[in-house]
Amino acid sequence: MENALGISGYTSTMFAIVFIVLGLGIAALFAALFLPARWKLKYRMEFGFVILLIGLVWYADRESTRVYKAYQAEIEMAEFIDTAEAAEPGQNFDRVIRVIAFQWGFAFLTDDDEISRNAAVTKPGEKVLFRLFANDVIHGFNIPAVGITAELEPGVERDLWIRAPQEPGKYLIQCLNYCGVGHAQMKAWLVVEGEEEA
Amino acid sequence: MASPHDTVRMGTTPHWEPEDIIGKMSLSTLLFSHDYRHIAVKGMLTSLVMLGLGGLMAMLFRTELALPDIQFFDARPYMSLMTLHGMLMVFGFIIPLVVSLMYYMMPKVLGMEGLLWARGAQWSWWLLIIAAVLLVISRPDFTWTFYPPMSLRVGGPLLWMGFVAVLLVAISEFLAGMVLLRNGLAAAKKFGWGKLPLMGWGAVSEGILLIGSTPALGLVAIFMYTDWMQWSAFYDTARGGNVMTFMFTFWFYGHPAVYLPLMPAIAVLYTLLPRFLGRPIWSYWSAVTAFSILTVLAFIVYPHHFQPAESISGILGRITQILTLLIFVPSTLHVFNWIATLWYDTIPSSAKRAVPFKFIVASVFFLMVGGVTAYVNAQIATDSDFVHNTYFVPAHFHAMFVGFMANMAMAGFYYLYPYMTGRMYGQGLANTHFWFWQIGIFVKVMMMYWLGFAYFPRWVFDYLPLQEWAMPQLVLTGAAYLIGLGFIVFVFNLMWSASRGQAATGDPWAISDDAVAAMPAPAE
Numbered sequence: 001m002e003n004a005l006g007i008s009g010y011t012s013t014m015f016a017i018v019f020i021v022l023g024l025g026i027a028a029l030f031a032a033l034f035l036p037a038r039w040k041l042k043y044r045m046e047f048g049f050v051i052l053l054i055g056l057v058w059y060a061d062r063e064s065t066r067v068y069k070a071y072q073a074e075i076e077m078a079e080f081i082d083t084a085e086a087a088e089p090g091q092n093f094d095r096v097i098r099v100i101a102f103q104w105g106f107a108f109l110t111d112d113d114e115i116s117r118n119a120a121v122t123k124p125g126e127k128v129l130f131r132l133f134a135n136d137v138i139h140g141f142n143i144p145a146v147g148i149t150a151e152l153e154p155g156v157e158r159d160l161w162i163r164a165p166q167e168p169g170k171y172l173i174q175c176l177n178y179c180g181v182g183h184a185q186m187k188a189w190l191v192v193e194g195e196e197e198a
Numbered sequence: 199m200a201s202p203h204d205t206v207r208m209g210t211t212p213h214w215e216p217e218d219i220i221g222k223m224s225l226s227t228l229l230f231s232h233d234y235r236h237i238a239v240k241g242m243l244t245s246l247v248m249l250g251l252g253g254l255m256a257m258l259f260r261t262e263l264a265l266p267d268i269q270f271f272d273a274r275p276y277m278s279l280m281t282l283h284g285m286l287m288v289f290g291f292i293i294p295l296v297v298s299l300m301y302y303m304m305p306k307v308l309g310m311e312g313l314l315w316a317r318g319a320q321w322s323w324w325l326l327i328i329a330a331v332l333l334v335i336s337r338p339d340f341t342w343t344f345y346p347p348m349s350l351r352v353g354g355p356l357l358w359m360g361f362v363a364v365l366l367v368a369i370s371e372f373l374a375g376m377v378l379l380r381n382g383l384a385a386a387k388k389f390g391w392g393k394l395p396l397m398g399w400g401a402v403s404e405g406i407l408l409i410g411s412t413p414a415l416g417l418v419a420i421f422m423y424t425d426w427m428q429w430s431a432f433y434d435t436a437r438g439g440n441v442m443t444f445m446f447t448f449w450f451y452g453h454p455a456v457y458l459p460l461m462p463a464i465a466v467l468y469t470l471l472p473r474f475l476g477r478p479i480w481s482y483w484s485a486v487t488a489f490s491i492l493t494v495l496a497f498i499v500y501p502h503h504f505q506p507a508e509s510i511s512g513i514l515g516r517i518t519q520i521l522t523l524l525i526f527v528p529s530t531l532h533v534f535n536w537i538a539t540l541w542y543d544t545i546p547s548s549a550k551r552a553v554p555f556k557f558i559v560a561s562v563f564f565l566m567v568g569g570v571t572a573y574v575n576a577q578i579a580t581d582s583d584f585v586h587n588t589y590f591v592p593a594h595f596h597a598m599f600v601g602f603m604a605n606m607a608m609a610g611f612y613y614l615y616p617y618m619t620g621r622m623y624g625q626g627l628a629n630t631h632f633w634f635w636q637i638g639i640f641v642k643v644m645m646m647y648w649l650g651f652a653y654f655p656r657w658v659f660d661y662l663p664l665q666e667w668a669m670p671q672l673v674l675t676g677a678a679y680l681i682g683l684g685f686i687v688f689v690f691n692l693m694w695s696a697s698r699g700q701a702a703t704g705d706p707w708a709i710s711d712d713a714v715a716a717m718p719a720p721a722e
Contacts, residue, residue, distance in 0.1 A: 046538075049534060050531070183658060
């Protein structure tokens with residue numbers, strides 16, 4: 001499954017760092033508890049460790065920003081084309097879908113003004129731009145299959161884009177912010193049609 | 199390394215005599231006494247009642263979540279249980295319990311006569327109890343973060359009580375902050391900052407956090423109340439309000455709020471570790487630095503709670519990301535310090551037998567388990583993928599709240615037990631409680647991480663029967679039952695040992711080492 005943020009490599013790296021740091025920490029704790037050897041750590045070791053941590057912070061910030069900027073660049077491009085003269089909106093995308101999140105559901109409006117209450121229809125591998133809008137309370141918008149999440153404050157338009165999965169089928173779209181008693185039922189489907197290849 | 203005055207400063211000597219304080223308390227001393235130990239005992243006992251209530255609610259809604267589809271609860275009752283679970287556990291259990299531990303320990307540990315301004319602590323307790331009663335009556339179903347405008351459109355005619363309760367919580371915590379800050383500053387004035395025990399640094403940090411953050415919560419509660427009454431429209435977008443005002447005000451309290459139980463838990467850890475090991479903390483100034491950095495960062499990282507919203511983008515998002523990642527530094531300074539303290543000399547066998555010491559070790563373990571994933575949580579790219587509002591967030595904060603803070607609160611409580619009842623807890627029962635909790639918490643946290651990585655949404659009572667969701671949910675419910683069982687063992691132990699436990703005399707935590715001399719174990 002292709003990830004919208006294209007971060008499977010980046011995510012794995014970050015998880016690897018998490019596991020290594022956690023492993024070191026737990027090993028040190030158990031060694032301090034159970035190893036017969038006693039060891040008075042030097043203060044400069046702590047300074048060294050802090051410098052290592054600051055390095056990790058620097059790396060995390062750099063990588064996260066790189067991945068996120070690359071993702072946002074596509075949306076900024078779409079917005080630039082929007083405001084440019086006479087160009088088709090969202091030209092750098094295969095499909096633009098307007099999404100209205102409400103208590104409790106999603107409505108999907110396509111370019112040719114077709115509306116669906118429960119399905120966003122795409123072709124495999126298409127680049128889809130979602131223009132999201134919440135009209136009552138704070139909602140969330142999440143597609144697990146492509147790994148993307150947004151929080152929607154009412155009255156503010158929010159753009160997201162995904163690359164539709166290559167495999168035809170139905171993929172879950174769900175609300176992730178508590179928005180009232182119907183929250184658990186606030187679901188829809190990303191339907192990837194199978195007839196044609198993208 | 200350790201300077202000469204460290205032994206005094208770090209408090210390796212006992213501060214109290216075992217005494218049956220609880221047994222000697224009458225109803226009127228329980229309710230109105232201004233003795234610091236009476237107020238502290240009262241705070242601890244009511245916190246444990248709240249833990250029982252909040253835990254019972256968790257058992258109930260976990261039973262619903264064990265299987266997909268709807269079995270016992272519909273959305274409304276489920277969300278009421280969930281909301282009360284969150285509010286009772288955070289406002290009613292963990293913050294008051296660790297703050298009460300500080301009330302109990304501070305006067306002697308800081309070398310003061312008694313708790314200054316105990317009246318404030320008294321008021322704080324009463325307001326909290328009123329707030330808890332109002333909350334339970336109004337049964338809110340809008341989660342503990344009550345995001346408007348959703349929270350303005352749910353609930354029954356009594357819901358306004360929920361907002362009044364939040365206001366009372368804010369005032370109660372503010373008063374507690376004044377008490378802690380005043381005591382910390384008084385001790386610093388008396389002995390000088392360089393000789394202030396680490397508990398004093400904890401009290402000052404906690405006081406600053408409480409005093410600085412709770413006014414924001416109070417404001418939010420007032421505006422929510424007037425909005426709900428339709429007198430105003432600060433946060434209701436449909437009537438011209440702005441939700442982002444709410445987000446920035448609420449989370450200005452909300453982020454320091456998660457450090458409110460953290461700071462006292464850390465302070466208690468710094469106080470107890472030297473007591474059990476019989477040697478000072480590895481580095482005093484490293485701990486002071488960590489307290490200070492953590493206090494400052496607590497106030498400025500809060501936008502990460504609503505990061506994937508349109509308004510947290512650009513430079514604000516970037517700065518928030520860097521600051522949030524930097525929390526790693528003070529937290530690691532603390533953990534490094536504890537491990538180094540454990541490592542630099544032998545661990546006496548008296549410590550290895552002591553149940554509070556076991557809880558301390560478990561706390562350090564879970565602080566690492568919960569803390570390292572913050573590295574992933576803090577990054578905007580992963581946050582916009584699987585972190586935000588999936589179970590990854592509850593996994594992180596349950597590892598911290600339950601794994602670190604509640605475990606640490608238990609360590610403090612078991613430690614004070616002989617000083618409050620004059621008797622020792624039952625060793626076997628306490629060990630059972632310990633292992634039930636550690637296994638339960640570990641499994642629970644791991645299942646939550648797994649569910650979060652599989653995009654399981656927060657706040658749902660019903661879910662699709664997907665393989666990657668249903669199995670961990672079932673195991674998670676089992677783990678919750680195990681924690682509940684541990685709590686029952688704990689309560690039974692408290693009650694039974696209070697009258698029939700072995701009488702404690704002298705120093706219940708005297709340091710002895712089997713290898714050095716065969717001394718009678720304090721707690722067999």
